[in-house]
Each structure stands twice: as C-alpha cells, then as structure tokens.
Amino acid sequence: MSRVLIIESSARQQDSFSRQLTRQFISQWQAAHPADLITVRDVARNPVPHLDANLLGGWMKPEAQRSEAEQASLQRSNELTDELLAADVLVMAAPMYNFAIPSTLKAWLDHVLRAGVTFKYTDTGPQGLLTGKKAYVLTARGGLYAGSTTDHQEPYLRQVMAFIGIHDVTFIHAEGMNLGGDFQEKGLNQARSRISEIA
Numbered sequence: 001m002s003r004v005l006i007i008e009s010s011a012r013q014q015d016s017f018s019r020q021l022t023r024q025f026i027s028q029w030q031a032a033h034p035a036d037l038i039t040v041r042d043v044a045r046n047p048v049p050h051l052d053a054n055l056l057g058g059w060m061k062p063e064a065q066r067s068e069a070e071q072a073s074l075q076r077s078n079e080l081t082d083e084l085l086a087a088d089v090l091v092m093a094a095p096m097y098n099f100a101i102p103s104t105l106k107a108w109l110d111h112v113l114r115a116g117v118t119f120k121y122t123d124t125g126p127q128g129l130l131t132g133k134k135a136y137v138l139t140a141r142g143g144l145y146a147g148s149t150t151d152h153q154e155p156y157l158r159q160v161m162a163f164i165g166i167h168d169v170t171f172i173h174a175e176g177m178n179l180g181g182d183f184q185e186k187g188l189n190q191a192r193s194r195i196s197e198i199a
C-alpha cells in the first residue's frame with residue numbers, strides 16, 4: 001500500500017483544467033492501485049497561512065521558549081510536513097499564474113521546505129531528506145511555454161523538489177488552455193494521454 005498526496009491549487013473549481021487532470025489521475029490510479037491511500041489537500045479552497053513571526057518563532061525556538069501562538073502555528077505547519085513525509089507519491093496540480101505558480105501553492109511550499117525536517121544543512125551543503133519519493137506535476141497553462149525561458153513553473157518546482165530530495169519528478173503540461181483554434185483540445189488530450197500512460 002502506498003500513500004498518494006494530491007495538492008490542488010487552482011482558484012477555480014468546476015472549470016479548472018488542472019483539477020480535471022487530477023480527477024483523471026485519481027480515478028485511473030485508484031483503478032490500478034486499489035489498496036493505495038489517496039489524500040487530497042486543496043490549498044486554494046483551504047489556504048495554508050503565510051509564513052509569519054509566530055511560525056518562524058515556532059520553528060526556531062526550543063519548545064520551552066515558545067509562546068502559545070508560536071506553538072499553535074508550529075502544530076499547523078507540522079500537519080503539512082507530516083503529510084508530505086508520509087507520502088510515497090506526490091501529485092501537485094499547478095495552474096500557471098503570472099508565469100509561475102499560484103501564491104497558495106507557494107505558501108504550502110514555504111511550510112514544507114523545512115530545515116531539519118525535509119532538508120538539512122551539512123558540511124558539503126544542503127541535503128534533501130525526502131528520499132525514495134516520486135512526484136507528478138500536472139500543470140494547466142493559458143499559453144505555450146514548455147521548454148521556453150519564460151516557463152518559471154517547471155524549473156522552479158524541479159529545484160524546490162530536488163532541494164528536499166525528490167528527484168524523480170514527471171511533469172505533464174496541459175498547454176494552450178486559453179488559446180483559440182484547436183490548441184485547447186490538443187493540449188488537454190496530450191496531457192490526458194500522458195496521465196493514462198502513467199497512472
């Protein structure tokens with residue numbers, strides 16, 4: 001039995017293409033791996049708090065010196081890191097917003113890139129602690145960016161995941177969602193076929 005953690009981040013619900021991709025992923029994955037446990041965390045519907053002084057205090061101070069607010073912030077943040085630590089497979093659904101990722105997803109990343117928990121500093125530099133995990137990133141983009149220098153989504157997400165030790169990452173892009181002609185249908189079909197191959 002594997003644990004699969006799905007992160008949803010589109011601000012849209014019904015009309016969202018990235019949510020369409022995660023729905024397909026979940027249904028095909030469940031059919032192929034019926035014993036797996038799938039958890040969905042929706043950071044658009046239930047945003048996680050931004051980093052603030054209480055959370056940084058909670059992270060950095062020893063327990064005896066933490067205020068109640070710092071302790072509460074730390075506990076909320078631990079739920080997010082615990083969920084990721086427990087997952088064998090991470091599926092991140094990411095719409096492209098302003099060439100990059102939604103701020104709600106960035107806020108989640110700010111919690112889970114945690115020194116001493118998901119990475120550590122060593123004499124030879126930082127070392128990721130999340131070994132043996134696999135990740136899939138399902139993106140939806142209005143235009144066409146794959147392989148271009150204006151794509152600040154894939155290189156960024158690859159870097160943060162490698163930083164915490166997740167190197168086995170597959171990106172599936174649904175591109176051209178806001179373009180005319182048959183771009184939308186083609187982009188969506190391509191992404192859907194790749195998910196079928198994988199899940």
Ligand SMILES: Cc1cc2nc3c(=O)[nH]c(=O)nc-3n(C[C@H](O)[C@H](O)[C@H](O)COP(=O)(O)O)c2cc1C
Nearest residue numbers: 010016017018095096097098099140141142143177
């Ligand atoms: C606030 C906002 C910013 C966006 N920025 C970009 C962008 O920089 N590049 C792009 O190609 N599409 C952009 N789009 C279009 C979305 O990427 C596209 O609609 C995508 O389908 C959104 O994902 P979703 O369908 O899962 O909601 C933006 C959309 C919104 C709402």
